[in-house]
Amino acid sequence: MGSMRMNQAIATALAEEMRENSSVIVMGEDVADAGGPFKTSEGLLKEFGPKRVRDTPISEMGFTGAAVGAAALGLRPVVEIMFVEFLGVALDAVVTEAAKFRYLSQGQVSCPMVVRASIGSGLGFGCQHSQTLENWVAATPGLKVACPSDPQSAYGLLKAAIRDPDPVIFLEPRALYASRGEVVTGPDGLLELGRARIAREGTKATVVTLGRTTSLTRAAAQQANLDIEIIDLLSLVPWDVKTVCASVKRTGRLVVIEEAPHSGGWGSEIISTITAQAFASLDAAPFRITAPDVPVPYQRDLEALYLPSESEIVRQLESYLVTGVVPQPWWTQEGIAR
Amino acid sequence: MSTPIDLTGVDRETALRLYRQVVRLRRFEDKVYQLFLKGELPGTVHQYQGQEAVAVGVCEALAADDWITSTHRPHGHAIAKGVSMRAAMAELYGKATGCCGGKGGSMHLGDPDVGMVPAIAIVAGGVSVVSGMGLAFKLQKSGQVAACFFGEGATNEGAFHEGLNFSAVQKLPIVYVCENNLYGASTAYHLTTLVPEVTERVKAYGIPAISVDGMDPVAVRAAMQQAREHAASGHGPMLIEAKTYRFAGHSRGDARKYRGREEEDTWKELDPITRMRDAILARDPADEQAITQIDAEIETELDDAVEFARQSPLPDATLAFTDVYADPFPIPSVVGERS
Ligand SMILES: Cc1ncc(C[n+]2csc(CCOP(=O)(O)OP(=O)(O)O)c2C)c(N)n1
Numbered sequence: 001m002g003s004m005r006m007n008q009a010i011a012t013a014l015a016e017e018m019r020e021n022s023s024v025i026v027m028g029e030d031v032a033d034a035g036g037p038f039k040t041s042e043g044l045l046k047e048f049g050p051k052r053v054r055d056t057p058i059s060e061m062g063f064t065g066a067a068v069g070a071a072a073l074g075l076r077p078v079v080e081i082m083f084v085e086f087l088g089v090a091l092d093a094v095v096t097e098a099a100k101f102r103y104l105s106q107g108q109v110s111c112p113m114v115v116r117a118s119i120g121s122g123l124g125f126g127c128q129h130s131q132t133l134e135n136w137v138a139a140t141p142g143l144k145v146a147c148p149s150d151p152q153s154a155y156g157l158l159k160a161a162i163r164d165p166d167p168v169i170f171l172e173p174r175a176l177y178a179s180r181g182e183v184v185t186g187p188d189g190l191l192e193l194g195r196a197r198i199a200r201e202g203t204k205a206t207v208v209t210l211g212r213t214t215s216l217t218r219a220a221a222q223q224a225n226l227d228i229e230i231i232d233l234l235s236l237v238p239w240d241v242k243t244v245c246a247s248v249k250r251t252g253r254l255v256v257i258e259e260a261p262h263s264g265g266w267g268s269e270i271i272s273t274i275t276a277q278a279f280a281s282l283d284a285a286p287f288r289i290t291a292p293d294v295p296v297p298y299q300r301d302l303e304a305l306y307l308p309s310e311s312e313i314v315r316q317l318e319s320y321l322v323t324g325v326v327p328q329p330w331w332t333q334e335g336i337a338r
Numbered sequence: 339m340s341t342p343i344d345l346t347g348v349d350r351e352t353a354l355r356l357y358r359q360v361v362r363l364r365r366f367e368d369k370v371y372q373l374f375l376k377g378e379l380p381g382t383v384h385q386y387q388g389q390e391a392v393a394v395g396v397c398e399a400l401a402a403d404d405w406i407t408s409t410h411r412p413h414g415h416a417i418a419k420g421v422s423m424r425a426a427m428a429e430l431y432g433k434a435t436g437c438c439g440g441k442g443g444s445m446h447l448g449d450p451d452v453g454m455v456p457a458i459a460i461v462a463g464g465v466s467v468v469s470g471m472g473l474a475f476k477l478q479k480s481g482q483v484a485a486c487f488f489g490e491g492a493t494n495e496g497a498f499h500e501g502l503n504f505s506a507v508q509k510l511p512i513v514y515v516c517e518n519n520l521y522g523a524s525t526a527y528h529l530t531t532l533v534p535e536v537t538e539r540v541k542a543y544g545i546p547a548i549s550v551d552g553m554d555p556v557a558v559r560a561a562m563q564q565a566r567e568h569a570a571s572g573h574g575p576m577l578i579e580a581k582t583y584r585f586a587g588h589s590r591g592d593a594r595k596y597r598g599r600e601e602e603d604t605w606k607e608l609d610p611i612t613r614m615r616d617a618i619l620a621r622d623p624a625d626e627q628a629i630t631q632i633d634a635e636i637e638t639e640l641d642d643a644v645e646f647a648r649q650s651p652l653p654d655a656t657l658a659f660t661d662v663y664a665d666p667f668p669i670p671s672v673v674g675e676r677s
Contacts (some may be wrong), residue, residue: 033596034524057494057530058461058522085460089496124381126443128459285674297658298443299432300380305655326674331659 001184007177009151010040011129012185013158014078018048021076022337024162027054027063028080037082038118038177052149064090068098068167071113074164074244081117083125084133084171091136094309098167099142103163111167114158118174119147120212120259121296121307130296130303132260137169138236138269146193147171149214153234156191164193173212196240198247200230204321205218205253208233208244208270213257213308220313228255228317236266241273248278253324255317257308262290262329284324289316292331305330340608343554343617354625356394356555357614358632363390363414364611365636366423366587369644370413370430370529374590379430383444386414388553388585391610392517393418395558396485396578399566404486405453405471407464409583412447412457415487420452433650440653461522462495464488465514472575474511477558483569485513485562490579491522492646493536499543506543509574512563514545516579517552523588524596536579545577552580553608556617583608 004012018024026032026041026048032055035042045053056063060081067077081087086092098111121130136147148154154172161168176211183189191197199214204227209217214232221228229247233239248254254274256267267288275286289308296306305312312330319327345353367387373379386393391412395416400406408415416426421437429436430444437449438456448456455471458464468486475482491518492498505512516536520527528534537547546568550561558580565576583605587594594602618625 029522030524037523055525055529058491059494059496061496062494088460089462124443126381126445126459127441128445172344266364287674292659294662295441297441297653298381298438298446299653302432302440302653302655302658306658331655 001182003180004183005178006151007038007040007152009155009183010158013155014044015047016040017159017162023074024076025052026078027056027067029058029082030054031055031080038174048244060086060090065093067303068093068111071110071111072101075114078114078162081115083129084117084119085128085131087117095140099140103142110165112165114161114168114170116170116172119171120173120174120175121303124298124300124303126298127201127295134171134236135260135264135266138266140279141252143237144168144193146234147211147236149211149232151183153191155183156189157234160191160193175212192244194235194238194240196233196243198229198233199232201226202229203251204228205255206231206247206251208256210236212259216310217257217313220310224314224318226317245274245277248274249281251285252281257289257313258288259307260291261293263293265290285326287326289313307327340613343556343613345556345572345617345621353618354628355549356398357618359394359418360390360555360610362636363417364418364463365640367413369640381443382590384411384589385586386411389517389519389582390414391555391558392580392582395555396515396562398559399562400485403453403629404483407455407468407488408457408487409461409464409579410445416447416454419454421447423639424646427544427643427647428650431647433647434653436651439657462488462492465492465501465522468512469505469510472505472512475511481570483511483513483566487515487517489522490516490518490527490536493539494530498672502543502545503539505575506545509572511569512575513569514575514577516577517582518579519584530599540577545575547577547579549579550580553610555610555614595607
């Protein structure tokens, strides 16, 4: 147990898993000598040497493909895609190869690999370095998708991802790398993929969050004293239907908060599943708080507006809790977007 | 000691213009650095100090209606191609008067009016896109050429190889400009590449390539004139490898632990500004006055750009929604209804 930043929690999890299992290797751009662009692999080169901690050329397709082959033949590679956008040039290896090997080989060839990538807006990096893109991968059977929301979950989930027998896409909100928290290490700190956690208990609505939206929603709830139950999903594929469903049966209402654009978001999946399974318990229409359907703008205020902000979350939840009516998102108001 | 820049065949006016451009790019970056440290600019910046001769030499040899593609490090390319300091600075401030209206930021400077698509911040992203620009020029028989800037690090991306082969086999009017500054972020090129001469690597695609002193705007300009001529006359693409160095870190907050201060000092002796000034004065000491005047004019231009950016209005929220599509944006109806 100790206080650490999220990037340190990630480095700690990597180091522990590498100690535990000699087939775990780490590859990526500037991950070895420099300790990672976000300092998520600091100390690994020193402890494990260049055979297991590899700086790659700027070749995401090359090293992600290599990870697939290495995983198929017994290694457990963890690759780092610096910004999730760069997964664009490596998507074939992940979606079309890694996700299909087990299926095609009738279970004989698996791909126990982890693709780590930083995600999210809020740092003023502009539209090619600010997306979350979890929806790209969540729709591919054969891939698992996890997304921590703080140092503890980064530690516990990453370890679970590395131990998992299947390819896991591990999406790290980059705005949280520097955030600090207590981390329980060792077996007690381990989390399970596919298991959500209740981040705040409450009775008037179930609010499902993922990654960055968890702390934003928690802050919103505290600030406005909202009686909501926050469920931090942690895993998107598979997601914890049981926990969400049980909560909705208690609260009677469901809201999903996503950082990604509105159309095509995973929140719709959650709402449709829960509506089917808990229809009788719902006393209001479920809805989603999302980003609008636009690329992430650069300018500070516009970017702050883009991400579902704390104040926007408060505004929408307060209105919903009082009226039971799905509120208007900010961008459909005052003729902002026509 | 560095070799002096050779001004043979370069008239006085051109020499002074090259000097002016190199200094404009440098002073812009120095100012941006200060503003960053002061916290006036959000995000991050990838700076161009040291590499100015490349953008300046290349853009001097391009026609006004030729196009360029750029990278995550676009400030120098943009200003050299004709984006005003005002429009560039305002963009860094996220202002509505910026060249992307405040929606792009440092990594996406560009302006179609000067022949520059918004910079592409995905390494090697421009290398495949530029093929299509060349294809358009060829089909339109326009006589234009597209120049594609990228760093040596980009040559290890698949897009680089696919893009080069495509445009070679289609004989497209493109000049690839590889700015070899020895490092891709924190990693030295020779540690990730067994054939670190880019000119050697592209021979495999049948693309003629020349290596040039990327700290010398006159030499870069001459190489670019030759390459542009080659590309424009239907012989297909050509590549220039400019050997250069970035004086600053890769991006904000890079402590440059991966390279020695001695190496940095050696390259700083090749500073294109000092060398250009020395060459001009060696030819005619009386140009001291012209140089002083240019320096002063640039300070005025720069102060004006910063003032303009500071005073400019912020984009309003409606702007985030314009230009996602050609047509007005269809909002999915997410507003609820009472049962
Ligand atoms: C596809 C992709 N991978 C990685 C990055 C992150 N990145 C940005 S710049 C850079 C180094 C690029 O080196 P080089 O191409 O030599 O250009 P330089 O930075 O030296 O100008 C890297 C790895 C990126 N933007 N895009």
